[in-house]
Amino acid sequence: MKSFINRFAPIPVVMSVLLGACTSSSEKKEETSKPLTEAERHLPENAIRGLKVADGLEASLFAHEPMLVNPTNIDIDERGRVWVCEAYNYRNQLNPQNPVKNEGDRILILEDTNGDGTADKQTVFYQGTEINAPLGIAVLGNKVIVSCSPNVFVFTDENGDGKADKKETLFTGIGGIQHDHAIHAFNFGPDGKLYFNFGNAGDSIENKEGKVIRDPEDNIVRNDGKPYRQGMVFRCNPDGSEFEVLANNFRNNYEVAEDSYGTMWQSDNDDDGNRGVRINYVMPYGNYGYTDELTGAGWRQRRVNMEDSIPYRHWHLNDPGVVPNLLQTGAGSPTGMVIYEGNLLPEKYRNQMIHADAGPNVVRSYAVEPDGAGYKATINNIVEGTGDNWFRPSDVCIAPDGSLFIADWYDPGVGGHQVADLDRGRIFRIAPTGSKYSVPSFNLDNPDNAVKALQSPNIATRYLAWQKLHKWDTDAIPALEKLYRSDNSRFRARALWLLGIIPGKGFGYITDALKDKDDNIRITALRIALETKADTIGIVKQLINDPSAQVRREAAIALRHNKSKEAPELWAQLAKQYDGKDRWYLEALGIGADKQWDTFFPAWLAAVNNNWNTTEGRDIVWRARTPQTLPLLVQIVSNPEHNPDNYLKFYRAFDFNPGIDKEKALRSLLEGHHPQQDRINSIVLMLIDETKVPMTPSFKNAIASALNSVEGTQDYVDLVSRYKLRDKNNELLQIIEQSNDKGLQTSAIRVLLSTNNGDVLLKKALEPRDSTSLKIIKALGGYEDKKSKDILQAIVLDTKYPADLRNAAIESFSHGWSGEDRLLALAKENKLPEDVKPVAVKVLSTAYRGEIKKEAAKYLNISTGPVNKISPVAQLVTMHGDATAGAAVFTTYCATCHQVNNKGTDFGPKLSEIGSKLSKEAIYTSIMEPSAGISFGFEGYSFKLKNGTQLLGYISSKTNDEITIKMIGGTEEKHAKSDIVEQKPYDKSLMPEGLAQGMGEKDLVNLVEYLTTLKKKN
Template sequence: MTKRATLTALAACSPLLAADWNPPQAASKVAPMAFEVPEGLEVTVWASTPDLFNPTNMDIDAQGRIWVAEGVNYRRHKGRRPGGDRIVVLQDTDGDGKADSSHTFVQEEGLIAPLGVGVFDNVVVVSQPPDLIVYTDVDRDLKFDPAVDKREVLLTGFNARNHDHSLHSVTGGPDGKWYFNNGNCGAIFTDRSDKTFTLYGAYKGGGGDWFVNSSKELNKASDDGFKWTSGFSARMNPDGTEVEIIGHGYRNSYEHAVNSFGELFQNDNDDPPACRNSYVLEYGSAGYFTREGQSYRTVKRPGQDHGRAHWRQDDPGTFDVGDIYGGGSPTGVVFYENGALGDSFAGTFLSCEAGRNVIFSYQPEVQGAGYKMERGTFMNSNHDGKFVGSDFVGGGKAQAKTDKGEVDPKQFRPSDVAVGADGAIYVTDWFDPRVGGHADHDDSCSGTIYRIAPKGFKAVNPEFDLNTIEGAIAALRSPAPNVRWTGFDALRKQGAQALPAVSKLLGDKDPWIAIRGVWLLPYLGEDGITKCTELLKSGDERIQLVAFRALKRAGKDVYAAAAQLAHAPSAALRRDAALAMRGLPADKAAPVLIEVAKHWDGSDKNYLEAIGLGAENQEPAVWTAMRETLSPGDPLKWNDSFAKLTWRLWPTTAIGSLKARAMAPSLTKDQREFAIESLSFIDDPAAADAMFDLVTQDTQIKPAATRWLFARGTGAWARFGLKKRLKETGIYDPAKIEITEIIMPGKPASTKFSDQDVLKLKGDAERGKSTAMRCAMCHNINDVGPHYGPDLRGWVARQGEASAVRSIIDPSADIAHGFGGTAVNLKNGKWIDGLIIADGDPVVITANGGITQMVPKNRIKSRQKMNRSLMLNADQLGLSAQDVADIVEWLKSY
């Protein structure tokens, strides 16, 4: 089929496309020469519209066919394609490096911007809330026919349809499991083992169609015995049984990647500016939600850095943040292990960043119980570092054409990245002048697939037969994650007869390929189990680690092995030994956790968190056993390490000791306040009683105790009925709260000068530094002013001079995500316009000038979102056009 015949074939497979929906604009794409990639690699166009439209996610099968989930009906354009969105299959049949065939695999009215497609031989898994749908292409003709093929809803109960923060793609793991994740819309679903999981959180916004209200289930444990918050990652058997939640507390991890060593990496979205790429500590919380499912904003500490506050890095119960890179819109990820790019790229984690027109690269290095992640750039179309069209720069749009008449490369919005069976890297481009804001602005719904490969690359997709051991081994060697999953699955079915071939694979010179065989050993008969057990004594800690994980995932008893690994010199091995104690009775878990605790260096966050996760639901008993074995002595003589262990384990059995430390004049102020903080994280009325005693009996640490008592008494401890006591101690008396009316001035009908007036002027940075202090009533500038408005450090560099000028002249033109205001109407007729930072009782709201007030809920009549910015514009601040030019000039280097 020729390139020119593609649209005709597409229309034939999808009559609705020809009859009911035609893009109103000609398709566009960013030219390959606009991209920067590593030396020796080149970018080529593999496919583009009309082969595909608005690609949200993709997968690549063993034959090199690319399967794409489309989002033509995205958000406000729901119904633009009446027959529903599609899963489309693209092929390069003549091997010239470009797709020449495109057709619909399935189209349904119920497919509305699905965010995931995973292909496992002839099984196609589509993520379409509320359902995780499995299509089996029985006759393997690459077209779903309900009369022949099978369609099954594997799991259901995921919020929300037509929402970015919902159910994402399924990926095959090296252990034969399927991995998927869901954003912070949350879920309540039941697996095929009849276990119900409740992933709750306070987030309810962003439009879309919602199916369950998980906020009604706050503090309810799932059937696995643990409490989880949304968003989350999970793994399961391909038949939907034995689901395990393996990470939670996300905002919106669009996708994750599990490598052949069994390590999970992901990116996560932010409330600007704290997007991150990180290693996911198994069972750990990323920190966006508190244990009680409330937003991080409700527990932000005074003066705390936004990044640390956003992911609650100073609180117990969160894993290491990884790399925070600022504002953005992170999307698809993949882990490159082997293929056409060469050995220097082996072990590279690639992460799409649509808001910054870039794909980041990392080569994670083991660092204690976590990974060091140094950011690099793999693919980039943004050459000046000035961003546009994203929430973190106040929105706006990229221009359609550059000054040279070319398509603006800042419309490159990578939605996914994948490794092909040929070893090349493929990238889908959503292509849009805007990203985020729950909208798309490219009416042509253009989409492109780029290939990144060595110059002159000729694609070869190895042929193999999964019904033979030799063929399954070939599949297991594949660079494409879901292709090698099919090899694992086929070899597992072969059982013991596959052991010789798998044993040979263990000696492969490529460590990424060799390690894949270890996961199979527990399924290959008694000799395979014996061989895997022997690898626990290997001198290579990563082989030991995978052998341990392989036995555990296969359901083998690993307690004895964990007890041995607790003594290992490797922090990573000891970490996994601690995590393996999770769910065991305290008398079994404690000895291993104690041994692991003996080796803690006092600073490794993931290591400490692994101990806490291993002790979950058994913390008081485990802590008591630790105290008896580690013999820290009198509470006033604890060393810092034991104090930090106590802080993380939040044991009710430590309340008396912590109270004694808080009241001891012999300890430093920091030690006493840390004891108070530790008390505040214990979820028990006795901890609140102790805190009340500290507030009323001690003056030196009374301010810290009062602050924590108010925060918990109106938050996590509110269910203990503390309002009366808070009132009696004078900490919070709703009747005595005096509320000041603060109304933002209305937006002027016009401004005295325009963007172009300012851009014509030459700014003076020295004058601008002084003039900018007028903005300190809302922005923190050089440590002066409140953290009320967006952070201005690096602001102009992020969004560009023109956008910065526009935002100062008219802040309401495009309000930065996370800074939308609320107008609160009080029952006495007064109003407060501001930013709600804690939505409990009281509602805590910060207004212009950084003035923060507590508003009892019973005084609120109504509230509504504001249609204008909380920031004053240039006229209202008394700024001239020259003043704005000066401020922007200074901000360029701030």
């Protein structure tokens, strides 16, 4: 490890000589064809060899270590200098073996002073302890916005020397320190405002005085469902005023990017391993479905009309009120994004998103084209780390000459609160082959020159031009009008944003643009009108029959919360044009009608002459939020020609119209005479508020018929539990005995043990002491409850039971927090029979809590030292294993907590594409040091219930009233918050320590060889 003095010393100009050797060229083909050793592969002079660059482009290395380390985010100013957020101290508390830079992290300026295309000058713009793993930087003239959870700072360089002279707080109170899922980078939009976001750990946001911010409608900006949830997208003035929430309910939306029309795009990360990473067009004020909109429940929670595929279920895409995804890109760790509006790169990348995904080591472009009121896209890879999977692109940025710059975190892994390499970091430049880096000169001494600068692909340059042109006001009109009359649509939009806000003149330009032949110019005009608070109704009237579904989408959104008496009729006319296929258009209608459904919906019914029962009409009924739709929903689902299972979406719609009218409508369905009435009953009974229904004879009959239709299923168990049916113990026992579904068995046991004499029945069922008894014993281990532990303990201590049943009982008994404690207590009290002690030794020696294993060694023959000696990671990565043998090792050691292609236990992150995300180094580290990197969302907690039960697991769902805990073994338990008397963070991974030593080096190497083969299939 280099010393701090050497590692962070100023870089001399001669560094350019070394860096110049890192560019790719045809003259070095022979040299670059030589195989590299593992150590050579990570040297900066070989960095380009590790990249696969798209045809027509080449990569060059602009800067590398020790000039910079661990870059998380970059920006490029009008002079072509690269500004870098370093995060050397990332997760230093979770990785205590890593040295700490006590001076804090740095904001760097890297500059190419001699024009050779490589950085030769490094300036530390700012360093301080409050800069602790920053994740965002935006350079706007002499001001620099740095996002560093829980704060957003604005630094000012007052004398132009490249050093911060003043620091101010713009926002604070955003998540915890060093949190990847909190505040991210800011961008300057074409309207002169700031755009930014935070992930689902942001929670809330405060102004510089520490007061929680409220939106224009006086809603507190907080993740509490009133009305916002999870990650959010924001817009505000540069001073923080006029703060708006533009969309919500994302997981970890990393960076929002706006194009010249003001259209917003971003990526969002899934819960690790679920292949659900997505790219979103951000429809203003949309809900993006990470959690249940109404309750906040997690995506794993059972609901009517659940999506068949986990990547889609992950985002509640079947629910009314969720905006669809543009793309889903599988597993990954998506990071920075930019809209490329330059002309240096080839045509297919122009006017498109360019996006870094650090997980699969790739920078992509998404070729987007209109699709109805929404969009569709294809993927074009620009750079891939095919030769070096330490390539971790953390951000992308556009230079003034139109070339693409990529920040490379460079590490064996990414995210998960882990960092393995502190010494490296790179900045690459991507450009057409042979294109040298140059910075176009410009000045802002008059409007004509400023308009030229406004056309730059570089945002920092456009910012300076925008400020000057805005300040010049009417004096800038001739130059802006000339640009507005050009044939470049995006340049025209940039000019229109400035023209449209000129006092006394702007509305004329807006009116003219509303008649433009270009759909995007009309959209831009409407957006300017909304921001300037122009006559919304008058403008929507002009666009009500626009030939473009995208323009009508914007018109529908423009009616959101508009109290004009004309708004309902205008919305109805827009709704009449819905084609029954375009989900984007339907969700825009939903956003436009928000909080005004009671007037908008009847206006639509009148507009269609009450002829609502069509394909498109039923969709509007499904999306609506008003009690007026309830009788219509009843009519749809009770149609004798409709198979209930084909109309589940309409049953789900009842949930979004809560209240007494909903309950009445659902009860009326129980009194129907549908050919599949039993199935209808089984669905409806899960939607009704069971606490408000009198148990009449007819209602009991409905329950009985419903149970008949779902016998032996999870729905059966849910109905028995929901309605507290005490006479179904034998049926529950039969499910336990006959099912091979572990989750279903556990659910049945949970319900059975909550009833009178359920434990008695289970004990009786164990009397045969045969294979059925063995099945029950294994199932009992999935339920963390005193009754289940009592039954298992009785079997362990009763020598009348066969040894195989008692050994199985010990393994089942020891599951979970309380099981480990109780088994240890039996060992302490010397109550364990001799013939079961070997199994007790086995389970306690692999306890999840190291202190349990250490204590148990005092009473049982347990080794407290490593079972097998394991080589250092640096040596392990040079070894080659047998992937086939590794698959068997996975089944033995890992499948109890992880899944690969739906095989195994769904507890920890799914590993089906882990080889695309992590290098061998990172995989070894995650196995050998599991507590060094715990994926967000999988942090453990210990819980203590009122009845004394203790649980260990992670929170898979949380609502205002309940917490669902996923426990080791994959079972879930839902508990009322009022029943939880204690909840403490568990400071270690839920993955057991010492796993590598337990399996031995040969099996470990084989396992890692297998895991590296698990990659995304193209």
